[in-house]
Amino acid sequence: MRQFTAIVNPTAGAATGAGALQRVGRLLRQAGAALETVHSRSLAHAQDLARRAGDRGRIVLAVGGDGIAGGIGGALSGTGTVLGLVPAGRGNDLARALGLPAEPSALARILLRHEPKAVDTIEVWRDGTPRTVVLGSVYAGVDALANRYANRARLLRGAASYYAGGLRAVAGWRHAAYRITVDGTVHRHRGYTVVAANSAYYGSGRMIAPGARVDDGMLDVVLIAAAPRRLFFALMNELKTGRHLARPEVRVLRGRTVRIEADRAVPWGADGEVDAVLPVTARVLPGALRMLY
The missing domain is CATH 2.60.200.40 (Tumour Suppressor Smad4)
Structure with missing residues (x-):
């Protein structure tokens, strides 16, 4: 079963991010997945947390908006670590482009069952x-x-x-x-x-x-x-x-x-x-x- 590390961006709205993760996280754990949650102090700190989680073979979940999704995704580019999103920001444009659902059970199914796909990044x-x-x-x-x-x-x-x-x-x-x-x-x-x-x-x-x-x-x-x-x-x-x-x-x-x-x-x-x-x-x-x- 999959192991996840969720990185929450407090600056994107602590209540929004925590609430979104709580709803999805409950479903992940009920399905038998392991989930740990860490809170970042800054974007650089979130990137460091993501790299360390990836080094342990965990799937990284970026919880927040486009800023933390792009920052963490950039840090994991080229590493082989798998990234998932729990949209909880102001714009959520990357999640929209990927067709990610807002409904927690539908998002949890994707995180649990879908195979990773390769996407492009921008240097x-x-x-x-x-x-x-x-x-x-x-x-x-x-x-x-x-x-x-x-x-x-x-x-x-x-x-x-x-x-x-x-x-x-x-x-x-x-x-x-x-x-x-x-x-x-x-x-x-x-x-x-x-x-x-x-x-x-x-x-x-x-x-x-x-x-x-x-x-x-x-x-x-x-x-x-x-x-x-x-x-x-x-x-x-x-x-x-x-x-x-x-x-x-x-x-x-x-x-x-x-x-x-x-x-x-x-x-x-x-x-x-x-x-x-x-x-x-x-x-x-x-x-x-x-x-x-």
Whole structure:
């Protein structure tokens, strides 16, 4: 029977994470699985806990949102350790892309019975700093700024925090001139954002890259060009269905290595975390992580 180590991210909401794990954990134990729970003090601590659990041959469960899922997944990339998710964050976009159910019994069945599948990860580095590895997407522009505002929101949760952050970011956005190099080919772009996506969703359920797949060895690079703010908000609503791809302001490239530069200090983020400005380089690592979904 499987042995699990669940890593809970207190910053994502201790009550939410503990409650989600309690419901799923009870079902895992009833089925005969072993489950231990540890609480991380920081993302770096969560990554260290995950590596140590993997060294003991345990399946690691990331309990929280996209930040801890991407951070732990990046730490386990290339190690052979199996990762499972217990979604309990604000966005849960990776869980959405993987088709993970919210209902505890359905999620427990996946964790207990499904065989691990290989998914791609993204190696990310900026000039002069050590590389990191993430899972979902790397984005540079107004969305990174909106996500920064959402992460700092104290009174709003979930999609509401992203919506409020988006309004604030777009209201003060000044279009950037980007230089995007995809597998050695340079593309010029002026506008709102550039997203190198390994999975379809970001920003709490927005389908930014409908064609992106976690196991195809490619990144879908979505460019949203300069447009009036009213049109931009209409386009944002279309992210729910993927209709935005039909707009002339939206362009999609595909490649394995993407470098994003800009004419000013544009913020960029990955898997819900924002802490840097351009330039940044992202490279897909095909099949580098084993996951249960």
